[in-house]
Amino acid sequence: MGIKPYILVLIIGALLFIDVYLLARYASWGCSLEELVPFATFLLVAEGLSVFSVIRFGQIINPFTIYSIFVYIAGFSFLMVSDRQMGYEWQFVLVLAFSVAFFIIGGLVSMKTFSFSLKNYIPPLSPRLSLAFLLLVFIAGIGVFIMEVGQLGYLPVLNLGNAAVYQDINENDVTPLHNFIVLNSVLPAMFYILYKKKTLRFWQFLALSFVCVFIILNFFSRQIIVLFFFSMLIAYSYYKTIPLLRLFSIGAACIVLFVILGQLRGGSAEDDKEMSVNEFLRDYGDITKPTNIIETYLSLYGAVNFSTGNEIVSTALRDDYVSYGAYSARPLITVLPIDKNAIYPPLYSSYTKIGTYMVDPFLDFRWFGVIVLNFLYGFLSMNAFKNYMSKNGEYYIVEWSLFIFCIFMSSFTNFYHMFFVAFFFIVNRIAIK
Secondary structure, eight states, X not given: OOOOHHHHHHHHHHHHHHHHHHHHHHHHTTOOHHHHHHHHHHHHHHHHHHHHHHHXXXXXXXXXXXXXXXXXXXXXXXXXXXXXXXXXXXXXXXXXXXXXXXXXXXXXXXXXXXXXXXXXXSOOOOHHHHHHHXXXXXXXXXXXXXXXXXHHTSOGGGXXXXXXXXXXXHHSOOOGGGHHHHGGGTHHHHHHHHHHTTSSOHHHHHHHHHHHHHHHHTTTOXXXXXXXXXXXXXXXXXXXXXXXXXXXXXXXXXXHHHHHHHHHHXXXXXXXXXXXXXXXXXXXXXXXXXOOHHHHHHIIIIIHHHHHHHHHHHHHXXXXXXXXXXXXXXXXXXXXXXXXXXXXXXXXXXXXXXXXXXXXXXXXXXXXXXXXXXXXXXXXXXXXXXXXXXXXOTXXXXXXXXXXXXXXXXGTOOOTTOXXXXXXXXXXXXXXX
16 A cells, blocks of 8 residues: 555644644643653654554554554553552563563564464364364354353343343353353354355355354453454455445444443443443543543553553562463463462462553563563564465464454453463364365
8 A cells, every 4th residue: 555745744744733732631631741751752652653564564454553552552551540540660661661662673573584374283174174163163152152141040131231240240150161152253254264265155154153243242241342353354354455434434333332331341320320431431440630531441441451560560579479481371271270370379460450461471581571572472463464464375364363352452461372362273273274
C-alpha cells in the first residue's frame, strides 16, 4: 500500500495535533511533568511504530500496530488517573523500557531474516480427516459446555437480568477440559478454511459457527470474544481484502460489544441504572479525573494493571523470588498433577492479579528474561505475520491470529505461555495444512 507524500504529511500533522490536544487536556487535569513527559515519550513511540509499520507492510494489522496499543497504554499509565495507581519503582520502569525496546528489536530482526516454519514437524491430515478431527473436538466442546452449564444450573444468556451471573460463572468449578470450550473461539476460523477448501458447504460452516458463538457468549469472556473476532477477521482477509471503512466498522462494533459486556459483567443493581456506563466504571475504578469512556477503559483495563505489575516486581525483588523458567514452562506444568499454587505463588501471579505480560519474563530469569523473551515475542510474531502475508499456507491464519491475541492482551497478562494458546497451536497444526 503506497502512501502519497502529501497524505503522509496530513497523517503526521493530524497525529501531532492530537498529541498537543492530549497533553493540554491532561495538563489541565493537574498532571505533573513527571507524568506528562513519559506519557508523551511512549505516545510518540507508539505513533512512530504504527506509521512506520503501515508504510512498510501496507497492512494496518501487523505486529507493530497491535503492539503500539500496549505502548500507548504504558505511557497512559504514567498519568495518575485512578486512586488505584501508584508511582513506579525505577526497576519497573527499566522492565517496561527493555520490554518495549527488545520486542521491537526482535520484530525488526525478523523483518530482515528469512521466514521459518515448524509446521512440517507434524504431518497434516487429509481434508476429510481434518474435518473429522475438528468435528471431534467440536463435539467434545459441546459435551464440556453441557457439563459446566449443568453445574451452573442455568444458561447464562437466558439470565442477563441477573446481576450475579458473572460471579456465578467465575465461581463455577472448571477442569482442564474447559479448554475445549475456549477452543470454540477459533474453530469458526478453521471451519471457514475448510469451507474455502470446499470440504464444508457454506450452510454447514454457518451452522457450526453459530453453535460455537452461542457457546462462547455464554461465558461473557471478552478475551475469548476478542480471539474469535481476530481469528475470523484474519481468516476472511486471507482470501479477500477487507476495505478500510469496513475494517473500521468491525473495530467499532467490537468496541461497542466490549462496552456492553462490561456493563453486563458490572451488574444491574437498581442504584446503577441511573448512572451512565462511564460514570459507573469511573466509580468502580476509583477514577478521580474527568475521563471520557475511552480514557476510563484505558485506566480500568490498562493503566491500573501496570501499577499491579510494579507491585509484583517490587515484591519479587524484596523477597529475592526467581521462578527459573516456571512461567515460560506453564503449558507443560499446567497438565501435571501438582499443586499449581506451590509453583505459581498468588503473591507474584500476574495472571491472578492482572499485572501485564512483562512480569513473567522478569520473574523467570530477571533481566535476561526481559531481554531474551521479549526479543523472541517480537521475532516470532513478526515471523508468523510474514508467513501469513506470503500465503505460505492456511495454517498461518490461526497461528498469526493467536500472536495478535497475545500481543493485544499484553496490558492484561502474559498469554504467550498459557496452556490454551499452546493447545490451540497443536490443534491448528494437526487440522490445518
